[in-house]
Amino acid sequence: MTATLIWILVALVAIGLYLSWTAGRLDRLHARIDAARAALDAQLLRRASVAQELATSAVLDPAASIVLYEAAHAARQAEEEQREVAESELSQALRAVFAEAPQVEGVRRAPGGEAAARELTEAVRKVPMARRFHNDAVRAARALRRHRKVRWFRLAGHAPFPMAFEMDDEPPAALVDRAA
Amino acid sequence: MRIGIVCPYSWDVPGGVQFHIRDLAEYFIRLGHEVSVLAPADDDTPLPPYVVSAGRAVPVPYNGSVARLNFGFLSAARVRRWLHDGEFDVVHIHEPSSPSLGLLACWAAQGPLVATFHTSNPRSKAMIAAYSILQAALEKISARIAVSEYARRTLVEHLGGDAVVIPNGVDVDFFAKAKPKPEWQGDTIGFIGRIDEPRKGLPVLMKALPKILAGRPQTRLLVAGRGDEEEAVESLPEELRPRVEFLGMVSDEDKARFLRSVDLYVAPNTGGESFGIILVEAMSAGAPVLASDLDAFAQVLDQGAAGELFANEDADALAEAALRLLGDPARLAELRERGSAHVRRFDWSTVGADILSVYETVTAGAAAVAAADEDRTTGTGFMARLGLARD
Numbered sequence: 001m002t003a004t005l006i007w008i009l010v011a012l013v014a015i016g017l018y019l020s021w022t023a024g025r026l027d028r029l030h031a032r033i034d035a036a037r038a039a040l041d042a043q044l045l046r047r048a049s050v051a052q053e054l055a056t057s058a059v060l061d062p063a064a065s066i067v068l069y070e071a072a073h074a075a076r077q078a079e080e081e082q083r084e085v086a087e088s089e090l091s092q093a094l095r096a097v098f099a100e101a102p103q104v105e106g107v108r109r110a111p112g113g114e115a116a117a118r119e120l121t122e123a124v125r126k127v128p129m130a131r132r133f134h135n136d137a138v139r140a141a142r143a144l145r146r147h148r149k150v151r152w153f154r155l156a157g158h159a160p161f162p163m164a165f166e167m168d169d170e171p172p173a174a175l176v177d178r179a180a
Numbered sequence: 181m182r183i184g185i186v187c188p189y190s191w192d193v194p195g196g197v198q199f200h201i202r203d204l205a206e207y208f209i210r211l212g213h214e215v216s217v218l219a220p221a222d223d224d225t226p227l228p229p230y231v232v233s234a235g236r237a238v239p240v241p242y243n244g245s246v247a248r249l250n251f252g253f254l255s256a257a258r259v260r261r262w263l264h265d266g267e268f269d270v271v272h273i274h275e276p277s278s279p280s281l282g283l284l285a286c287w288a289a290q291g292p293l294v295a296t297f298h299t300s301n302p303r304s305k306a307m308i309a310a311y312s313i314l315q316a317a318l319e320k321i322s323a324r325i326a327v328s329e330y331a332r333r334t335l336v337e338h339l340g341g342d343a344v345v346i347p348n349g350v351d352v353d354f355f356a357k358a359k360p361k362p363e364w365q366g367d368t369i370g371f372i373g374r375i376d377e378p379r380k381g382l383p384v385l386m387k388a389l390p391k392i393l394a395g396r397p398q399t400r401l402l403v404a405g406r407g408d409e410e411e412a413v414e415s416l417p418e419e420l421r422p423r424v425e426f427l428g429m430v431s432d433e434d435k436a437r438f439l440r441s442v443d444l445y446v447a448p449n450t451g452g453e454s455f456g457i458i459l460v461e462a463m464s465a466g467a468p469v470l471a472s473d474l475d476a477f478a479q480v481l482d483q484g485a486a487g488e489l490f491a492n493e494d495a496d497a498l499a500e501a502a503l504r505l506l507g508d509p510a511r512l513a514e515l516r517e518r519g520s521a522h523v524r525r526f527d528w529s530t531v532g533a534d535i536l537s538v539y540e541t542v543t544a545g546a547a548a549v550a551a552a553d554e555d556r557t558t559g560t561g562f563m564a565r566l567g568l569a570r571d
Contacts, residue, residue, distance in 0.1 A: 025316055028290075032322055035292075039544040122537070129344050130541045133323045136341040140319040143340065 022144075023155045029141040033162050036134035040165060043130040044087055047123035048075045051094060054120065059110035064097045088168040094124065098172035117175075124171035131169055138162040181539060183208055184268035184549065186259075187219035188280040190237045190248050191227060196457055197274055197298050200348050205230055207349070207532040218262045220250045220281060234258045234281055249280040259284045263551040270294060270539045271549045276321065277314060277339070286317040291549035292542040294535075296325040297335050297343065299454050315339075322542040325535070330475040331454040344538065347480075348457050349531035352523055355464035358436035367399045369502065370442030370467065372435065372458055373449075375407025375426075381448030381472065384495050386415050388448075391499035393420055396506055404430045404438055439465035443512065444505055447471035450493050456480045459487065460526045463519035468512045470501055486522035487515060 054060060055069035071086075071093035078086035098104055107113045141162045150156055187201045198219070205215045215230050220237035227233060235255055237248035259281065263271070269292070276282040276295040286293065295318075324343035326332035332343045364370075369392070373380035382403070392399060403412070404427045413421045430438060439445060445462040447469065453476045460480060462469050469487030471477045481487040488505065490497040505511060524530070 025319070029319060032320075035542075036322065039541050042544050043541065125534075126537055126541055129323075129538060130544075132342050132344055133541060136324065136343075137322070139341050140315075144319075 019149065019153055019155065022149060026141070026144055026150065026155055029137065029144060030159050030162075032137045033134070033141055036130070036137045037165075040127075040130040040134045043123065043126045045076070047120075047127055048072045048087075048090060050116065050120045050123050051090060052076070054107065054116055057110075057112075057116070059107050059113055059116075060097065060103075064103075067093050068097050084165065084167045091168045091170060094120075094175075095170065095172045098174045101174045104174045121175045124175055128169040128171065131165055131167065135164045138164045181270065181543070182214045182266065182268045183216075183539065184263070184266045184271040185215065185217045186271065186273045186281050186285045187217055188250075188275045188278050188282045189220065191219040191221040191231060191233075192225045193248070196348075196455075200298075200457075201274060202228075203349060203351065203528060204532065204535065207528050208536075211532075211536075216262070216266050216268075218259065218281060218285070220248065232262055234262070237280070249278070251279060251284065255281065256284050256288065260288050260551045263289050263549060266549075268549045269543050272296065272535075272539075273321070274298065276318060279310075283314075283317055286320055288551055289320070289549050290551070292323075292539075293321045293549070294323045294325065294538055294542060295321045296327065296346075297331055298327055299331070323538050325538060327455045328476050328479055330479060334454075346531060346534045346538070347526050348455050348460070349528040350457065350460045350464055350523070350526050352464040352527040354432075355436045355439060355461055356466065356520070358433070358440045358465060360441040361434075361437045362441075364402055364438060364441035365443075367396065367506065368442045368444075369399060369401045369506075370404070370438060370445045370462075371401065371448075372404045372430075372438070372445075375403065375405050375409065375412045377407070379450050379452050380405075381450050381493075382412060383415070384448040384450065384472075384493055384498060385446055386412065387495035388499035388502065389416060389424070390420060391496070392502050392506075393423055395499075395503045399423065399506065400425060402427060402438070402442060404428070404435065435461070436465055439467045442467055444502060445469050446498070446502065447477065448498060449474060449477070453477065460523055463487065463523040464526075466516045466520050468505065468515035469519060470498070470505060472498075482522055486519050 051068055051072035055065045055072060058065070060068065071090040075086045075090040104117060107117045144150060145156050145161065185201055185205055187198060189195055189197055191198060201217060201219075205217050208215045209230065217231045218234050219231055220235065221227055221231070221233040222236050223233060234250055235258055237250050239248050263285070271285065271289055271291070272294045273282045273285050274296050275298055276286050277297070282295075318339060324335065324341065325346050326335050326343040327346070327348050329345055332345050335341075335343055371382060371385060373382065375382055385401070389401060401424045403424060406429050409426045413424055416424070427438070439462050445467040447456070447459055449472055451474065453474055456471070456474075456477045459469055459471055459477060463486060469481060471481060471487060471489055472492040473489040474492060478484065478489060481489065488501055490501045505515075
């Protein structure tokens with residue numbers, strides 16, 4: 001009798017430890033998503049700021065300036081629900097403005113343009129990276145949260161179900177082309 | 181930035197991953213970052229100042245061959261101490277799914293982890309069995325890097341998730357500035373790789389050689405690499421054997437001079453390649469490249485724009501392409517030029533900057549790396565796990 005009780009107790013403790021370990025995993029994944037999201041936000045903001053700076057610096061022609069300014073402004077001001085669309089539109093605007101290599105050359109030749117072009121190149125390269133890392137974390141968390149043990153024991157608590165950040169982040173070819 | 185790099189393979193045994201890590205570490209040190217590399221090594225091997233030994237790797241049968249791996253309490257303790265002492269902003273783990281230091285570091289670390297997946301082996305049985313354990317360790321990695329689009333695809337299929345593609349780096353100028361050696365010049369075909377490993381493809385080249393020599397009797401084949409030379413030429417008719425020269429293992433300098441000298445570099449590998457660093461090195465040295473059409477090779481050669489491809493394991497196609505190229509100096513010159521331009525994207529200045537961008541991205545929103553059990557002493561870890569201290 002006591003032996004059975006002890007075994008039940010041991011089993012309960014083992015299950016408890018396993019669940020706590022799983023909760024720890026989940027907690028870590030949520031922290032990873034938060035960090036990845038913060039990084040993605042920072043990169044998006046940086047990209048929009050550089051684009052806006054370029055648009056107002058008069059190194060581009062007026063039409064390109066207006067297109068870029070509009071898109072960058074919209075991306076910075078967008079509400080959470082419109083964010084993905086606004087950021088995609090900024091990507092499209094950047095691609096339209098920097099479709100040709102001479103345009104990039106023009107920016108580089110302007111005073112202070114070298115640094116601006118470098119910052120923009122950095123930004124358009126880092127946005128897809130940050131987004132991929134974010135969505136990778138989201139996928140891992142979702143896979144774990146769909147598991148029975150997590151749903152039955154409500155290990156995720158009140159944390160919202162993580163959503164991937166979907167947008168068009170294709171960088172302008174003229175900016176990222178490295179071939180000498 | 182304080183960067184910790186984990187190398188899964190013995191530092192004393194030369195290999196692609198080890199060279200990659202060495203070059204990467206030295207690149208970061210030149211930029212003024214603090215770098216520490218944790219690698220398996222015999223205690224008496226001389227190590228560069230930035231390498232910390234994780235103890236001797238033990239040869240174990242794994243995945244069909246004998247691999248030298250690190251595991252057990254002692255290694256785990258060394259990993260933990262290294263993480264604790266290093267106080268790294270980011271830890272970069274290479275080959276995290278091999279049951280060695282990479283996996284141990286994944287288990288023990290907490291904070292921004294970056295991982296590079298080098299191989300694109302199909303998933304082994306052991307990995308399927310250990311999937312849930314592996315998943316728990318791998319999900320700590322904040323950023324994954326695959327060395328090629330092909331490696332990324334395998335990674336996505338086998339482990340899920342996504343990765344950014346950053347190719348392996350090469351010091352392009354080291355190869356571009358090497359001096360050609362006259363005795364290796366003049367209608368020569370080059371091959372570098374283990375002679376006795378069939379997947380490096382020397383048997384395919386040997387099969388194609390009689391045809392090539394029938395068309396161009398003055399051609400010589402130069403082979404650099406370890407292995408049994410007698411056995412390698414066994415399939416050749418006696419009178420053709422003098423047309424093959426074996427150079428044995430060559431130093432890095434000689435490798436660069438070798439690639440600068442040959443008229444055509446042939447990579448007949450039959451499979452198991454996830455990147456093809458040797459093609460990049462050959463292009464850096466300005467050698468026209470003729471390679472088998474493996475996925476990884478096709479990608480490195482820009483789908484055939486920067487070097488020619490032939491149907492894998494097809495000796496006749498190889499012979500035909502080699503004859504056509506050697507007889508067309510204009511085409512060779514064009515390949516040299518295209519290769520040299522294409523290869524700039526694999527230079528360390530580009531690759532290193534990309535990897536640094538990854539570090540900056542993952543550290544932007546996170547604290548430094550710590551050994552995983554440290555936070556228990558502060559009272560948040562274990563209680564949090566029991567759900568008692570969570571918000």
